[in-house]
Amino acid sequence: MEKHNDHNLGFGLGLRTDHFEEVLQGQPDVDWFEVISENFMVGGGKPLYYLQAIREQYPIVMHGVSMSLGSTDPLDMDYLKRLKHLVDEVKPSWISDHLCWSQLGGINSHDLLPMPYTEEALHHIVSNIRQAQDFLGQQMLIENVSSYISYSESAMTEWEFYSAVVEEADCLMLLDINNIYVSARNHHFDAERYLKGINPKRVRQMHLAGHSDYGDYIIDTHDHPVVDSVWQLYAKAIERFGPVSTMIERDDDIPALDELIAELDQARAISARVLAGEKKAGVAHG
Amino acid sequence: MADLQQRQAQMMAYLLHGDNQIAEHVTSNERIDGNQRLEIYSNGYRLRLQETLAVDHDVLASYMGDEAFASLCERFIEASPSRHKSLRHFADTLPEFLAERYGEYPQLAELAAFERALMFSFDAEDKAPLPADFLQRLAPEEWPACELSWHPSLHIFASAYNTVPIWQSLKQEQVPPAPVEQKSLWAIWRNAERLTQFRSLQGSEHSLLRALANGENLSHACEHLLDFMPEEEIPGFLQSSLQGYIASGMLCAATKRNI
Numbered sequence: 001m002e003k004h005n006d007h008n009l010g011f012g013l014g015l016r017t018d019h020f021e022e023v024l025q026g027q028p029d030v031d032w033f034e035v036i037s038e039n040f041m042v043g044g045g046k047p048l049y050y051l052q053a054i055r056e057q058y059p060i061v062m063h064g065v066s067m068s069l070g071s072t073d074p075l076d077m078d079y080l081k082r083l084k085h086l087v088d089e090v091k092p093s094w095i096s097d098h099l100c101w102s103q104l105g106g107i108n109s110h111d112l113l114p115m116p117y118t119e120e121a122l123h124h125i126v127s128n129i130r131q132a133q134d135f136l137g138q139q140m141l142i143e144n145v146s147s148y149i150s151y152s153e154s155a156m157t158e159w160e161f162y163s164a165v166v167e168e169a170d171c172l173m174l175l176d177i178n179n180i181y182v183s184a185r186n187h188h189f190d191a192e193r194y195l196k197g198i199n200p201k202r203v204r205q206m207h208l209a210g211h212s213d214y215g216d217y218i219i220d221t222h223d224h225p226v227v228d229s230v231w232q233l234y235a236k237a238i239e240r241f242g243p244v245s246t247m248i249e250r251d252d253d254i255p256a257l258d259e260l261i262a263e264l265d266q267a268r269a270i271s272a273r274v275l276a277g278e279k280k281a282g283v284a285h286g
Numbered sequence: 287m288a289d290l291q292q293r294q295a296q297m298m299a300y301l302l303h304g305d306n307q308i309a310e311h312v313t314s315n316e317r318i319d320g321n322q323r324l325e326i327y328s329n330g331y332r333l334r335l336q337e338t339l340a341v342d343h344d345v346l347a348s349y350m351g352d353e354a355f356a357s358l359c360e361r362f363i364e365a366s367p368s369r370h371k372s373l374r375h376f377a378d379t380l381p382e383f384l385a386e387r388y389g390e391y392p393q394l395a396e397l398a399a400f401e402r403a404l405m406f407s408f409d410a411e412d413k414a415p416l417p418a419d420f421l422q423r424l425a426p427e428e429w430p431a432c433e434l435s436w437h438p439s440l441h442i443f444a445s446a447y448n449t450v451p452i453w454q455s456l457k458q459e460q461v462p463p464a465p466v467e468q469k470s471l472w473a474i475w476r477n478a479e480r481l482t483q484f485r486s487l488q489g490s491e492h493s494l495l496r497a498l499a500n501g502e503n504l505s506h507a508c509e510h511l512l513d514f515m516p517e518e519e520i521p522g523f524l525q526s527s528l529q530g531y532i533a534s535g536m537l538c539a540a541t542k543r544n545i
Contacts, residue, residue: 038372043438044412046480066371072291079371104298108368110334110376111327113297116311121290148326150313151293186323188315216317219326 012247070101096141116151117161129169143174146220159197176207223252396449410439430505433540439476490514
C-alpha cells in the first residue's frame with residue numbers, strides 16, 4: 001500500500017530560547033520548528049523578534065499547553081483571542097494542544113491532567129474542541145498526554161477514548177510516541193495495541209522525547225535523550241502510519257543544537273529504514 | 287457533567303490542599319498504589335511553581351538563601367494559586383505578599399518588584415523608538431506643542447531602600463550592602479538590542495517623563511520643571527534630557543488619542 005502524506009513537513013525540533021541565535025545565524029539542517037504558543041503570547045521583544053525572523057526561514061507549527069480543553073470551566077475566550085492573534089501573525093502550518101484539562105474554577109495547575117475515559121468526558125471535550133476549532137477557523141491537532149493515574153470509572157481504553165474524540169470533533173492527532181510508552185508502562189497496557197487502535201488518516205504529527213524511568217513508574221520529563229524502547233515504538237508507528245512530521249521535544253537540560261540534530265538524524269534513519277523495508281516488501285509481494 | 291466536574295474539583299482540591307477524596311476514584315496495581323500515583327502530580331505541581339519562582343526571582347533567592355527562599359515558595363504557593371494561563375504571571379502578586387508577610391524586611395518586596403519590572407520590560411510590546419535625529423529635525427516653532435510617548439517597555443521603579451544596589455551586588459556575586467532607607471527613582475526599559483536596561487533618574491527627569499506619559503506637550507511639561515530649576519536653565523535641561531532618552535530608545539512618537 002502506498003502511504004502518502006501531503007502534510008509531511010519532515011523532521012523538526014522544538015524551538016528553544018537557548019538556540020534562537022544559532023538557528024537564525026547557522027540555518028541548521030532541521031526541516032521545521034515547533035514553538036510553545038504561550039511563550040510567544042507576549043507584547044514584543046526578543047522572543048517575538050526571533051520567532052518572526054526564524055519563521056521567514058522555516059515552517060513553524062504552534063503547540064499550546066494551556067487551552068485546558070477537558071476542563072469543566074468554560075473555554076477561556078480571552079486566551080483563544082490572544083492565540084488567534086498569534087496564529088494570524090505566525091501563520092503556522094498547524095496548531096495543537098492536549099487531550100487533558102489543566103484549570104478549574106479559574107485556578108491553573110499548569111499540568112496536563114488526564115481525563116476519565118467516560119462518555120460524559122468524551123462529549124464534553126469534543127464540544128470544547130469543536131468550539132475552539134470554530135473560533136480559530138481551522139482543524140486542531142490534539143495530543144495524547146503521559147499519565148500516572150487511571151480513574152476507576154473509565155469505561156474505555158485511552159486509545160478508544162482518543163480515537164472517539166478525534167472522530168467526533170473532526171480534529172487531527174499529534175501522536176506522542178514517548179507518552180504512549182510512558183503511559184503503557186505506568187498502566188500496563190500494550191503500546192503496540194494502542195498504535196493499532198489509531199486511525200492512520202488522523203495522524204498529522206508525532207512527538208518524541210526522553211523521560212525519567214523510576215522502575216515501577218516513568219515520568220515524562222523531557223530532560224533526557226529518547227530511549228531505545230521509544231525508538232522501537234517509533235519504528236512501529238512509522239510502519240503503521242507512513243511518513244509523518246516528526247519532532248523531538250527537549251525542555252530541560254537542553255543540550256547543544258548539534259546534539260539534538262544528531263538525535264533527529266536517528267529519527268530520519270529509522271523512518272527511512274522502515275519505509276525502505278516496506279518498499280522492498282511491496283516489490284517482493286508485488 | 288456532574289461526575290466529571292466532581293472529579294476535577296477533587297483533583298484540584300488534592301493538588302492545592304492535599305484533600306484526598308480523589309484517591310477513592312484512582313486505581314492501584316501491585317507495583318504502585320493510587321496514592322503514590324497521585325503524589326506524582328502533587329510533587330510536579332509544587333516543583334513547577336517553585337522552579338518558576340526560582341527562575342523569575344533568582345536574585346531574591348540568592349539574597350534570602352536556600353532555606354528562607356524555600357519557605358517563601360511554600361507559603362506563597364499555598365496562599366496564591368495560579369490564576370494565569372502563563373507561568374510568567376504566577377508571581378505577579380509576590381511583591382505584595384512579601385510586603386504583607388515579610389514586612390520587617392521591606393527590601394524583599396522591592397527586590398521582587400524590581401525583578402518583575404525587568405522581566406516585563408524584556409517582552410513588552412514593540413514600538414518604533416524616535417530616530418536619533420528627531421530633535422534636530424524639530425523646527426523651533428514645533429517644540430511647545432510637541433507630544434512624545436514612552437516606549438511600551440519603559441517603567442519607572444520607585445524605591446525607598448537601596449534595593450537596586452543590593453540587586454547589582456548580588457548579580458555580580460558580591461556581598462550585598464546592608465539595607466538602608468534610600469529613596470531613588472529608576473527608569474527600566476528595553477534598548478535597541480532588545481536588552482533590558484536601567485538607570486537612575488533625578489526628580490526633575492521623573493517629573494518630565496511623567497508629564498509626557500500623561501500626554502502633556504513639551505510646553506506644559508516644562509512648567510513642572512519650574513519646581514526643580516530656574517526658568518533659564520529649563521531649555522538646556524529639556525534638550526539634553528530628551529536627547530538622552532531618545533538616544534537610549536526610551537521615547538516614541540505620541541500615540542493619537544481619541545477625544
